[in-house]
Amino acid sequence: MTTNTYQDYRTLSFERSGRILKIIIDSPESRNAVDDALHTDLARVFHEVNDDAATDVVILTGVGRWFCAGGDMTWFQDLIDAPQRWHHMIVDAKRIIDSLLALEKPIIARVNGAAAGLGASIALLCDMVVAVDTAVIGDPHVKMGLVAGDGGAIIWPQLVGFARAKEMLLTGRMLSAKEAAAIGLINYAVPAEELDAKTDALANELAMGATLAIRWTKTVMNLELRRISDLLTEAALAYETKTNFSEDHQEAVRAFVEKRQPKFTGR
Incomplete structure (x- = not known):
């Protein structure tokens, strides 16, 4: 059942089944890649869900064959060319992380396809x-010449330890x-x-x-993640800002864009 509660979202759609709300990343033309519209929507939606008295459980997924395929290249170029847009984006990046970790209601990531960059972070922060x-x-x-500033450095070490997290984040390698x-x-990894x-x-x-026991058990467990996020996020985003330029x-x-291997120089 669709819901009319959530209005003015450009890249997210919503379905409700009883007290379960499904949030769907809904930009199939771009493989659900992150652009300004999706980034802005994500910075807002988890605050709204937390205040939604009709919802007890959340499922986050993507439309089609992708969950969220990372940053859109046109958007990346715009953020290089227009520094003021980058600085606005950084504010929203912190809101996404903070609001997802502060969400009291349990949230399940239904990863229906590729989850890269911020797409991986929002899934793993569920x-x-x-x-x-x-x-x-x-x-x-x-691999894009950027610091992993939007949640990766926070959540990966907590889930798999520093040795594995460093290997994956410092190489940018994708896992099945x-x-x-x-x-x-x-x-879980399950057949389609x-x-x-x-x-x-x-x-x-x-x-x-x-409901209350589940919400507040989650809240207690997330206190440490929120403490780590408060310690790391601003520094991570500051370093990412340096690498953006x-x-x-x-x-x-x-x-x-040119479909070739980059030639990095360390500058």
Whole structure:
């Protein structure tokens, strides 16, 4: 059942089943890539969900064959060319992380396809992750000449430890969903025909549980993540700002558009 509660979102759509709300990243023409519209919507939506008295459980997913395929290249170039847009984006980046960690209601990421960069961060900052086994997940910021500033440096070490997190974030390598489940990065990697059943079973189990006990147990567990986020996020975004205006980042964007390997110089 669709819902009319959430208005004026450009890139998100919503469905409701009882007290379970599904948030759908809905930009299929761009593989659900992050652009200004999606970034702005994500900075707002989790605050609204927290205040939504009709919702006890949230599912976050993407439309089509993608969850969220990372940053849109046109947007990346715009953020290089217009520094004022970058500085506005940084404010929203912190809002996304803060509001997702402050959300009291349990949220399940239904990863139906590729989750890269911010797409991976928002999935991993959810409480549980169920992915189709053909999906890939990773944070390739460094491959774009950027610091992993929008949540990756916060959540990856907490889930898989520093050794694995450093390997993945410093190489920008993508993992298959099966690999991610094997190392504890996500909860489940399931065949496509089982994705809805597994996600819905978890959501229904939560919806039928003791709502306040579930919410506040989550709240307590997230206190440490919020403390870490408060410690790291501003520094991470500041370093990402420096790399946004680096020659290497411009080269990475140009190389992606030209379909070639970037030639990094360390500048």
